[in-house]
Amino acid sequence: xxxxxxxxxxxxxxxxxxxxxxxxxxxxxxxxxxxxxxxxxxxxxxxxxxxxxxxxxxxxxxxxxxxxxxxxxxxxxxxxxxxxxxxxxxxxxxxxxxxxxxxxxxxxxxxxxxxxxxxxxxxxxxxxxxxxxxxxxxxxxxxxxxxxxxxxxxxxxxxxxxxxxxxxxxxxxxxxxxxxxxxxxxxxxxxxxxxxxxxxxxxxxxxxxxxxxxxxxxxxxxxxxxxxxxxxxxxxxxxxxx
Numbered sequence: 001x002x003x004x005x006x007x008x009x010x011x012x013x014x015x016x017x018x019x020x021x022x023x024x025x026x027x028x029x030x031x032x033x034x035x036x037x038x039x040x041x042x043x044x045x046x047x048x049x050x051x052x053x054x055x056x057x058x059x060x061x062x063x064x065x066x067x068x069x070x071x072x073x074x075x076x077x078x079x080x081x082x083x084x085x086x087x088x089x090x091x092x093x094x095x096x097x098x099x100x101x102x103x104x105x106x107x108x109x110x111x112x113x114x115x116x117x118x119x120x121x122x123x124x125x126x127x128x129x130x131x132x133x134x135x136x137x138x139x140x141x142x143x144x145x146x147x148x149x150x151x152x153x154x155x156x157x158x159x160x161x162x163x164x165x166x167x168x169x170x171x172x173x174x175x176x177x178x179x180x181x182x183x184x185x186x187x188x189x190x191x192x193x194x195x196x197x198x199x200x201x202x203x204x205x206x207x208x209x210x211x212x213x214x215x216x217x218x219x220x221x222x223x224x225x226x227x228x229x230x231x232x233x234x235x236x237x238x239x240x241x242x
Contacts, residue, residue: 038103045099046080046090054085055112062091063102075100082108113163117155118241119146120162123234124219127152130184131222135165137185138172143214143223156240160194161187168193171227176208179215182225201237202230211236 036049038060045062052058060080065073080089093099120128122143129144133151146152155163162169170185174192187193191207198204203212205227213228217235230236 036105038101040099040101040103043093043095043097043099044090045093045103046088047103047105048088049083049105050086052083052086057082057084057108058089058105059083059108060089060091061104061106062093063100064091064093064097065100066094066097079106113155113157113161115155115157116241117153119148119152120154120241121146121239122237123214123217126219126221128154128225128238130164133165135167135184137167137183139184141169141182141184141225142221143219143225144221154241159189160196162193162195163187169195171205171208174207175227176210178210178226178228180208180210180227182212182227197238197240198230200232201239202232203236203238203240204230212238 035051036047038045038047040046040062043064045060045064047060049058059082062078062080063075064078065075068074076093078091078093080091083089089105091099091103122128124143125146126143127146129142129149130151131140131142133149144152150165153164154169157163164184167184168187170183170190171192172181172183174190175181185193192205194206195212196204196206204210205212208227209230210227211230213226214235215224215226217233228236
């Protein structure tokens with residue numbers, strides 16, 4: 001321990017350990033990313049998951065605590081090693097601390113998606129492009145000269161999502177109003193990431209009922225895309241890979 005425990009402090013430690021379940025050994029739960037069991041002992045907490053598809057990256061999040069100089073518990077969390085597919089992720093709370101039964105599994109990224117992949121072209125023959133090829137959540141999607149870069153490679157998945165740089169095409173904050181920006185974001189199965197190609201060449205976001213649109217029908221490089229009332233204009237015409 002970080003301080004020597006005597007008398008009442010030792011009693012408090014015992015009570016705290018019992019409360020947090022540290023004296024237990026194994027729990028099991030059906031949780032992301034697959035069928036997982038968790039275990040904890042001393043300063044280590046682990047999750048073991050089976051049935052996870054290859055290419056899906058996940059890690060354990062382990063609840064930990066220690067007693068401060070006054071003998072009161074201080075809680076915190078640590079992350080375990082990342083695992084590709086099935087396996088075990090173990091979090092190290094630190095010497096003089098305890099892992100608890102509060103262990104969960106966090107999916108870092110999903111398995112590679114399959115489907116037609118290539119450029120999505122739109123107004124003025126330009127491409128749907130991730131600004132500066134930035135993979136951060138919230139990066140604006142724009143119109144740009146087609147250049148064959150990864151920022152313009154989109155996979156049309158069978159579940160209605162569009163993927164680039166490991167993220168999904170997303171309506172910012174799940175907005176539904178005209179002019180709401182379109183970005184890339186971690187894929188999360190939300191309505192903000194659903195796109196339905198139409199026979200007239202437009203792409204509708206069903207949640208909002210609005211179309212993927214080039215703002216103000218601009219043709220300059222860097223013109224952002226948004227959602228807008230479907231109007232069959234050239235600013236809403238898109239050619240997807242097949």
